[in-house]
Amino acid sequence: MLLTEPIFRKDFGEGFHWGVAVSAYQIEGGWNADGKGPSIWDAFVRRPGKIDRRETGDVACDFYHRYLEDIQLLRELRIPAFRFSLSWPRLLPEGRGEPNPAGVAFYHQVVDACLAAGVEPWVTLYHWDLPLALEEAYGGWTHRKIVEDFLAYVEFCAKEYGHKVKYWMVLNEPLAFTAAGYLLGIHAPGRRGLKNFLPAVHHVALAQAEGIRLLKRLLPKAIVGTTFSTAPTFPYRPQNPKDVAAARRYDAILNRLFVEPLLGRGYPVEAFPMLAEIPRRYGLPGDESRLQAQPDFLGIQNYTREVIKHHSLVPWIKGRPIPPKRRGMPYQAMGWEVFPESVYLALKQFAQYDPNLPLIITENGYAAEGETTHDPARVAYLSAALRQIYRARKEGIRVEGYFIWTFLDNFEWAEGYRPQFGIVYVDRATLARKPKDSAYWYRDFLEGKVSI
Secondary structure (H helix, E strand, O other): OOOOOOHHHHHHHHOOOEEEEOOOHHHOOOOOHOOOOOHHHHHHHHOOOOOHHHOOOOOOOHHHHHHHHHHHHHHOOOOOOOEEEEHHHHHHOOOOOOOOOHHHHHHHHHHHHHHHHHOOEEEEOOOOEEEHHHHHOHHHHHOOOHHHHHHHHHHHHHHHHHHOOEEEEOOOOOHHHHHHHHOOOOOOOOOEEHHHHHHHHHHHHHHHHHHHHHHHOOOOOEEEEEEEEEEEEEEEOOHHHHHHHHHHHHHHHHHHHOOOHHHOOOOOHHHHHHHHHHHHHHHHOHHHHHOOOOOEEEEEEEEEEEEEEEEEOOOOOOOOEEEEEEEHHOOOOOOOOOHHHHHHHHHHHHHOOOOOOOOEEEEEEOOOOOOOOOOOOHHHHHHHHHHHHHHHOOOOOOOEEEEEEEEEEEOHHHHHHOEEEEEEEEEOOOOOOOOHHHHHHHHHOOOOOOOO
């Protein structure tokens, strides 16, 4: 479908949600301020060789002290919604037990400042910063006890902020934090192997569904969802059965592993038989129904696609992604292919589960390097991605919102501060904020002054 006509904000409809997204560890700083407990990321960044240039999120963008300035900037840029996460160890330093009054007050202040600025807060409960105390006590997500502690945290947040926050997301990208943190060891807490990954997957999937159910029970008027990382998969050689099979296995892990149990389909064992080990080794009676819940929306996070080639030496999955550079395709600062159509393909794939379940793009963006305020490549990418979202809507897919990743140039996990996703430049020496061309483009689009 070729869309050539100019498309304006109004063409997405009145009820479409527009915003930007951030996460606590990546922007807040104040890592040990005012009673906050350490997270697994506070420990992980101190391990030699784990983070590019030995950078940390200790200060990050100092949102902890500059939140009023940043929320005022959201207002000036006419951004209607702000997706941010709560730091579990800032609220409950030990992961459970006594709350930290300063942390509790901080998020009240953030929410109140958003509401005063006319910005709708969208809260993510878990964006990867597990309290270190729980990792040290019993292995974090690898132990079933985490589900109980997570639900106590969810209940605390719902009772504390639920009277003024309408939109909630339970988890951010469960596949990303389980695979990178518990299989490959390249993210916190740095564990490796299937013996860590498989139990973590199951306990995260249980927490996902139980968290949704709990929020909906405690906050019947709230809109409750969760988010998934997505990357449509393609075989490197479409005529090669081994590449096709490898791409199917990758798809089962990258795109299906967490959404399908949530929606009552179980783990995608038919595409990846190894996943049968999860219920066999780590399941208990009743888990199959506990894995299911009915969210009000699914958050789709998409940046690119993956092109998969069979590789017999890769354990279990028997394939690996072929980088865009090797395929002669354009790529951005994370090494990901610039392929805006992947947003449309991800929406199309997830819409097949339940055409009536709303989808929201809770993250999409473009990483650059060495950038200040001139970012024409990001403007071109965001514009192209929005055209793909409009295409999906025209085809009847219920996509109802779009959040740019991200608001501020931030700490990008293992890559440190090198990749810049922000529509606002942050000077690393002074932490001064300077909106980029993309921020003004987004403002003008939201005001109906420019088209895509």
